[in-house]
Amino acid sequence: MNKVTAVILDWAGTTVDFGSFAPTQIFVEAFRQAFGVAITLEEARVPMGLGKWQHIEALGKLPSVAARWREALGRDMTSADIDAIYAAFMPLQIAKVVDFAASIDGVNDVVAALRLQGIKIGSCSGYPRAVMEALAPAAAHHGYTPDYWVATDDLAAGGRPGPWMALQNVIALGVDSVTHCVKVDDALPGIAEGRNAGMWTVGLAVSGNEFGATPQEYQRMSAQEVATRRQRAADKLLSAGAHYVVDTLTDLPAVIDQINQRLARGERP
Known part of the structure; x- marks a missing residue:
């Protein structure tokens, strides 16, 4: 056929x-919860569609986020940092995603x-x-x-x-x-x-x-x-x-x- x-x-x-909105809002919260670094909803949307670990990695490479990260922590984001944000992200996302499950x-x-x-x-x-x-x-x-x-x-x-x-x-x-x-x-x-x-x-x-x-x-x-x-x-x-x-x-x-x-x-x- x-x-x-x-x-x-x-x-x-x-x-x-x-x-x-389910994933983007949680990225904002996970960055804040894990390291006290603020990101905007618009920034959170930029790498959307990637796997979530890779999404966090890509966010850390955005010039605006990278500058804020260095200002807050005095260094660039590391793989261990990504793991920590991902660990904060997962339970928040699992809890929240059901609220956005309607067709x-x-x-x-x-x-x-x-x-x-x-x-x-x-x-x-x-x-x-x-x-x-x-x-x-x-x-x-x-x-x-x-x-x-x-x-x-x-x-x-x-x-x-x-x-x-x-x-x-x-x-x-x-x-x-x-x-x-x-x-x-x-x-x-x-x-x-x-x-x-x-x-x-x-x-x-x-x-x-x-x-x-x-x-x-x-x-x-x-x-x-x-x-x-x-x-x-x-x-x-x-x-x-x-x-x-x-x-x-x-x-x-x-x-x-x-x-x-x-x-x-x-x-x-």
Whole structure:
């Protein structure tokens, strides 16, 4: 069958947690708790999509954070420091993630519609397994259960932006070709993951990390602010290699129709 047979979905900002707030807020708290160093929510968003240890490492390399770190501790961040922040992060994240487990509006309906087309629903996350073991059943309680999920620390090869979690979905779901897969993500490393795996990639410009607003904040925004923030997010996702950029997962079925037409013409990602 020369058509899409699987979609591989990210979690926070894609299927649950509109605005991707569960991880970002906890990074701010973990830095404060472990070392008394302040980081902003905007800084916490910059490396979103990476595994969480790697995310902390990347935060420590941001010039603004690195300067504040040196001012507070008189030295650069070390691997031991990253371990300490990660140790503070994990229990906070496990406790908090269940509060952000509700499906984003329209997600459950889209997943049901895709399954009616015979499309398998895979997933992967920048969350480690300990967090996913809390999030997955909580999301199921709200009606979202993918056919498979893999966490960023499950594979020896590593996480994003490498292709390994996406390819593990291909293996687990029994998909015949990566060219028949669509990777959907709201963060740049997740788009790179899909491209590195040889898949079609779809970025979400409004529901996720790059837009960075709660549903309530989004609803209150002026049309001009929405357009500005949407364009800024779309530009970043396209620069990361997204084949398509849409607002939320509710727009995915129309994109899959377009990809199926391209596959029928012999096109590949």
